[in-house]
Amino acid sequence: MKVPLITQIQRYSLQDGPGFRTTIFFKGCALHCPWCHNPETQNSEKEFYYYSDKCTNCGRCADVCPTGASTMHIEADNNAVLLLDRSKCVACMNCVDACLSGAREIVGQDLTMDAIIKEAVADRPFFKNSGGGVTISGGDPLLFPQFTLELAKRLKKENLHVGLETSCFPKWEKIQPLLDYIDLFLVDIKSLDPKKHKAAVGWPLEPILKNIKKLIELKANIRIHLPIIPDFNDSRDDFESYANFLGPISDRLNGIDILPYHVYGEGKYRFLGRYDTYKYKGVKALPAEKVKLLAKTLMQAHIKGLSVGGLVGMGNNSETKSVKEVM
Ligand code: SF4
Ligand code: SF4
Numbered sequence: 001m002k003v004p005l006i007t008q009i010q011r012y013s014l015q016d017g018p019g020f021r022t023t024i025f026f027k028g029c030a031l032h033c034p035w036c037h038n039p040e041t042q043n044s045e046k047e048f049y050y051y052s053d054k055c056t057n058c059g060r061c062a063d064v065c066p067t068g069a070s071t072m073h074i075e076a077d078n079n080a081v082l083l084l085d086r087s088k089c090v091a092c093m094n095c096v097d098a099c100l101s102g103a104r105e106i107v108g109q110d111l112t113m114d115a116i117i118k119e120a121v122a123d124r125p126f127f128k129n130s131g132g133g134v135t136i137s138g139g140d141p142l143l144f145p146q147f148t149l150e151l152a153k154r155l156k157k158e159n160l161h162v163g164l165e166t167s168c169f170p171k172w173e174k175i176q177p178l179l180d181y182i183d184l185f186l187v188d189i190k191s192l193d194p195k196k197h198k199a200a201v202g203w204p205l206e207p208i209l210k211n212i213k214k215l216i217e218l219k220a221n222i223r224i225h226l227p228i229i230p231d232f233n234d235s236r237d238d239f240e241s242y243a244n245f246l247g248p249i250s251d252r253l254n255g256i257d258i259l260p261y262h263v264y265g266e267g268k269y270r271f272l273g274r275y276d277t278y279k280y281k282g283v284k285a286l287p288a289e290k291v292k293l294l295a296k297t298l299m300q301a302h303i304k305g306l307s308v309g310g311l312v313g314m315g316n317n318s319e320t321k322s323v324k325e326v327m
Helices: 062-063 094-098 111-120 124-130 147-159 171-181 195-203 206-217 237-252 267-271 288-300 311-324
Strands: 005-013 023-027 047-050 072-073 081-083 106-108 133-137 162-166 184-188 220-227 255-260 307-308
Touching: 005 111, 005 133, 023 111, 047 267, 062 072, 081 111, 094 106, 111 147, 133 147, 147 171, 162 237, 171 206, 184 206, 206 220, 220 288, 237 288, 255 288
Parallel strands: 023 133, 133 162, 162 184, 184 220, 220 255, 255 307
Antiparallel strands: 005 023, 047 106, 072 081
């Protein structure tokens, strides 16, 4: 069974399903959305964050680095400074252990399923009072279908509400067994234009839509996320395509969350040493006008259960209010 690394277990989340959620982030995703605000979950390998502002240039990392990825250099003023060349890094993590100033942090923990369950069960009191539960997220958990299935089974055995956040990309045979154990599917639609979809995220749109339709046919509880990205899917045509697709099925959905692009992920690209490849450098958060236009377009198509920002955990009344607030 392919076992994921875990980047984070986030508590008290209000955006990943009803009530307070404990969200488990798997490391690894089949898609590579260039605007991703969780770039640390894109590849499935262990990495480390390097926080240059915390580095004291002590050289301890260079002493333990087996490949010369971390080295010390003497500058003209005789000061020693650290140089990090990630192309030589073999992810041994010696430097993370050696660093005493917190300038390096491992991204991707080996956690057993038992350890994950233990953490989730410890939050039961918060779930009880808020109607919450556990959400399996990522990355994309369906890159690890068997592990996801086993985890969902174990969480259901603990009588917990289980959400699954996924792009719905794999073959239906990998999704179907989850139907008995997932209380809420949270599925992204990034674009309804097949060419744009494939070009941007590296995966065809059609199998994803097919899987969404099958989930609906089989009466799975499903909530659609619409990430709205500047100059990618924020045109009037894009919004109308969402209205046309979602209008006829919205009665059979748990709801639809408009997720406006934001810039919170930018620092992570820097800390991972991937800032050069980040295509959304300096792109500003989505203007409120765009969000209003999309909300209006969807409301005119009589689409119900809308929220902005994925405020699923706030309950239906607040969701409706949140849409009205942006109008
Ligand atoms: S993780 Fe990379 S930079 Fe750190 S010690 Fe190992 S090889 Fe060197
Ligand atoms: S061990 Fe930490 S503080 Fe010292 S040079 Fe390396 S990254 Fe900087």
